[in-house]
Amino acid sequence: MPQQKTEVIVLRSVNYSETSKILTLYSRACGKVSVIAKGARNIKNRFGGILEPANYLEIVFYARENRELQFLNQAELIESFPGTKSNLEKTALAMAVCELLDRLETGQEPNPLLFRLQLSVLRHINDTEESAHNIFRAFQIHISDIMGFRPHFDNCVGCRCSLFGKVDFDLAAGGLVCAACKVPDAAEIRLSNDALESLRKLQRVHISKLSGLLPSKTLQRQVDDFLKYYLRYHVEGFRELKSLQFLASISP
Numbered sequence: 600m601p602q603q604k605t606e607v608i609v610l611r612s613v614n615y616s617e618t619s620k621i622l623t624l625y626s627r628a629c630g631k632v633s634v635i636a637k638g639a640r641n642i643k644n645r646f647g648g649i650l651e652p653a654n655y656l657e658i659v660f661y662a663r664e665n666r667e668l669q670f671l672n673q674a675e676l677i678e679s680f681p682g683t684k685s686n687l688e689k690t691a692l693a694m695a696v697c698e699l700l701d702r703l704e705t706g707q708e709p710n711p712l713l714f715r716l717q718l719s720v721l722r723h724i725n726d727t728e729e730s731a732h733n734i735f736r737a738f739q740i741h742i743s744d745i746m747g748f749r750p751h752f753d754n755c756v757g758c759r760c761s762l763f764g765k766v767d768f769d770l771a772a773g774g775l776v777c778a779a780c781k782v783p784d785a786a787e788i789r790l791s792n793d794a795l796e797s798l799r800k801l802q803r804v805h806i807s808k809l810s811g812l813l814p815s816k817t818l819q820r821q822v823d824d825f826l827k828y829y830l831r832y833h834v835e836g837f838r839e840l841k842s843l844q845f846l847a848s849i850s851p
């Protein structure tokens with residue numbers, strides 16, 4: 600049975616039997632992997648307490664083809680993001696990052712862009728001294744891009760004409776549509792000029808430089824509504840993300 604060594608981020612951890620845990624991991628070497636960590640619930644176990652969501656680990660597992668659940672052999676902590684864990688809002692956002700990745704059909708092929716994005720977002724959430732919400736907003740746009748449903752915020756996706764003022768965004772087409780290119784009964788969201796400008800910045804500005812973006816609550820709500828409907832449209836199960844429900848419950 601070949602052993603595989605790879606870096607991973609823990610997406611989900613559930614108890615299994617009296618003594619074990621089943622983990623869903625996003626790995627650098629082989630995409631999403633599910634492993635069973637035997638004995639991980641025993642007080643004295645070889646994994647310590649590191650098999651928790653959003654932790655960044657290096658693991659060794661026995662990789663057998665055509666088996667859904669692999670056996671975890673070793674795990675070492677690389678980063679635990681203590682700045683996130685001491686802050687309720689940051690914790691909820693980091694969990695939302697992991698939960699969202701868990702819902703995506705990423706397969707078992709490596710996707711270095713996706714791995715790097717997740718790690719970078721978790722680090723920035725940990726390090727920021729301001730609200731980490733903009734980082735999560737940008738993450739949702741970047742992940743859409745990597746997964747093949749990049750939203751287009753420039754010209755009309757039908758005829759490429761320029762658009763001004765309030766505009767309509769067609770969820771299925773993934774972009775703005777002018778009056779002539781509108782499809783009857785298509786799912787659309789109307790965006791104000793300010794919301795559109797903010798979405799463009801979230802897409803283009805590096806996640807380390809998002810502070811000060813979206814200063815008003817009204818604008819935040821417009822952008823969050825857009826992202827919610829867009830992700831719901833493209834990601835099955837997005838509606839049920841528990842961390843986002845929790846985040847909404849603690850937001851003022």
Ligand SMILES: [Zn+2]
Pocket residue numbers: 755756757758759760776777778779780
């Ligand atoms: Zn058009």
